[in-house]
Amino acid sequence: MKFVDEAYIDIAAGDGGNGCVSFRHEKYKEFGGPNGGDGGRGGHVFAVADPNLNTLVDFRYARRHEAKRGEHGMGSDMFGAAGSDITLKMPVGTILTDAETGEVLYELLTPGEVITIAKGGDGGFGNMRFKSAINRAPRQKTPGWPGDKKSLKLELKVLADVGLLGMPNAGKSTFIAAVSNARPKIADYPFTTLHPNLGVVRVAPEQSFVIADIPGLIEGASEGAGLGHLFLRHLQRTRLLLHVVDMAPFDDAVDPVAQAKAIVGELKKYDKALHDKPRWLVLNKLDMVPLDERAARVADFIKRFKWKGPVFEISALTREGCEGLIHAIYRHVKAQQIAEQAPVEEVDPRFAGDAPV
Numbered sequence: 001m002k003f004v005d006e007a008y009i010d011i012a013a014g015d016g017g018n019g020c021v022s023f024r025h026e027k028y029k030e031f032g033g034p035n036g037g038d039g040g041r042g043g044h045v046f047a048v049a050d051p052n053l054n055t056l057v058d059f060r061y062a063r064r065h066e067a068k069r070g071e072h073g074m075g076s077d078m079f080g081a082a083g084s085d086i087t088l089k090m091p092v093g094t095i096l097t098d099a100e101t102g103e104v105l106y107e108l109l110t111p112g113e114v115i116t117i118a119k120g121g122d123g124g125f126g127n128m129r130f131k132s133a134i135n136r137a138p139r140q141k142t143p144g145w146p147g148d149k150k151s152l153k154l155e156l157k158v159l160a161d162v163g164l165l166g167m168p169n170a171g172k173s174t175f176i177a178a179v180s181n182a183r184p185k186i187a188d189y190p191f192t193t194l195h196p197n198l199g200v201v202r203v204a205p206e207q208s209f210v211i212a213d214i215p216g217l218i219e220g221a222s223e224g225a226g227l228g229h230l231f232l233r234h235l236q237r238t239r240l241l242l243h244v245v246d247m248a249p250f251d252d253a254v255d256p257v258a259q260a261k262a263i264v265g266e267l268k269k270y271d272k273a274l275h276d277k278p279r280w281l282v283l284n285k286l287d288m289v290p291l292d293e294r295a296a297r298v299a300d301f302i303k304r305f306k307w308k309g310p311v312f313e314i315s316a317l318t319r320e321g322c323e324g325l326i327h328a329i330y331r332h333v334k335a336q337q338i339a340e341q342a343p344v345e346e347v348d349p350r351f352a353g354d355a356p357v
Contacts (some may be wrong), residue, residue, distance in 0.1 A: 005156040005196075005234075007059035008099055014042025014069040014083035016121035016144025019129070022075030023137070034138055035077045036127040042120030042147040043067030043083035047096065049108035050089040054198065056154050058089075067118070070144060073126040083120055093159040093237070099151040109159070117152070121145035155233070158196050160212035161333045163235040165267070166244035167259050168215070171284040173197065175244060175316035176213045179326050196234050203330045211329075212238065232270050239336045240329060241279040247297060248288035257304045278332070280310045282325065287315035 017039025024032025045067050065088060071080030096106040096117065106115050122145045130138035164172040180199025197213040214234055235241060245260050260281075268275040283301065286294055298313060312328070314321035 005056060007056040007154045008063065008151070009059050009154060010064050010149075010151050011045045011088075011118050012064075012066040012149045013045050013118035013120040013147030014067040015146050016040070016042050016123040017070035017072040017080035017083075018143045019124035019126035019141035020073035020075060021127045021139055021141050024076075031136070033136065034127040034131050035075055036141060037073035037075070037077055037079040038126050038129065039073045039123030039144045040070030040080035040082040041123050042070045042144070043085045044116055044120045045118035045148075046085060046087045047090050047094075047106065047108060047115050047117050048087055049092045049094070049111055049113040051092055051111040053089060053091040054158075055091065056094070056156050059154055067120060067147065069147075070120070070123050072144075073123070073141075077128065079126075080123055082123075085120075087114075088117075090154065091156055093157045095155045095157060097153045097155065099153045105152070118148035118150055121147040157237050158198060158212050158234040159210070160198060160234070160238050161209040162211040162240045162242060162329055163238040164211065164213045164242050164244055165235070165263055165279075167246065167263065170244045170246045171316045172213045172244050175282075175284065175314070175322070176211055178316050178319050179322055180211055201326055201329075203326060207330060207334075209330055209333045232267075232274070235277075236271065236274055238277065239333055241274075241277050242282050242329075243279055244282045244284050245301070246285055247283050247301070248285040257301055260301075260305055280312065281305075281307055283311065283313045284316055286313050287318045287320060 019039050020036035022034065022036035024035050026032055045065065065086060067086045068083035070083045073080050090108055092108060092111050094108045095104060096108075097104045106117060108115070124142040124144045125140075127138045127141050130140045132138075164176065166172050176197060176199045180201045196215075199211050199213070200208050201211055202208045212234055214232070243260065243263065245256050247256060249256065264275070281302075283298060286298075289297055294313070298311075302311060310328075312321060312325045314325060316322065
């Protein structure tokens with residue numbers, strides 16, 4: 001299936017049905033009175049977060065979505081039926097914004113979450129609503145109210161705990177295949193990954209986290225070069241970034257330090273908040289480095305890269321070092337989840353500015 005993470009749609013809730021003007025016509029009831037019913041409400045448009053979807057491709061080819069209008073009121077005190085609602089299934093992580101103003105209207109973050117994105121119009125009143133002691137034969141009615149109409153931009157941000165950063169061919173796809181249930185396409189040439197791959201990493205029967213692999217970044221990605229810039233948004237909801245570095249490039253002229261610095265620079269240009277997320281360094285393909293040269297090459301890289309954060313030395317191909325890395329990731333993700341769920345202590349505003357005694 002083609003991966004689509006942006007789409008534009010037009011939605012229209014149903015208009016309400018019109019009210020009816022009618023009078024009773026029954027034998028022996030000369031003045032039967034009004035009996036025109038109200039119109040039915042228009043159909044609503046709902047959006048539901050479907051965990052079985054991972055792309056917005058359905059909305060690329062079906063842009064217009066309309067609910068049914070309500071039926072008109074009828075005589076004999078009969079109200080019009082409500083218009084049929086429609087429900088649009090969207091992937092978890094979809095953001096709905098106003099296509100004209102750019103205002104974020106809704107976010108679907110929880111599987112099964114249902115939101116009303118367009119309300120149907122109320123039905124109009126029939127003439128029986130206007131009956132009174134001084135107006136026994138009303139001929140008034142009201143039309144149905146129009147339903148909401150909107151132009152929306154749908155944007156999908158993948159919900160993952162961990163995101164992989166790195167140049168093309170750094171071994172990200174091999175790593176995600178080694179530690180999770182994802183099976184991305186893997187080859188020995190750049191730009192193998194064309195869309196994000198999600199994988200669930202099982203640390204224990206009831207201990208897991210979700211990892212996302214995006215296409216590799218290249219220098220100039222924040223301005224649109226390469227493929228990775230199209231998917232940087234998918235890293236914005238992650239709790240941890242893994243910067244994967246190829247320590248054994250095919251071309252001896254390629255400097256891993258220069259490549260790593262380029263990635264950090266592009267990250268900062270794209271989004272300062274994304275740059276400031278917790279980030280670990282993962283030195284990959286060490287199985288291709290002679291054993292007696294590994295320590296020196298790693299030390300030289302860290303010194304020239306001026307890195308002071310966590311460092312992990314692995315080989316995604318042989319899975320060397322991967323076990324320790326995924327356990328460390330799980331502990332970090334779990335700690336962040338606990339911190340996010342911790343209740344915030346409320347401070348009495350009367351003492352908010354006081355220094356501790």
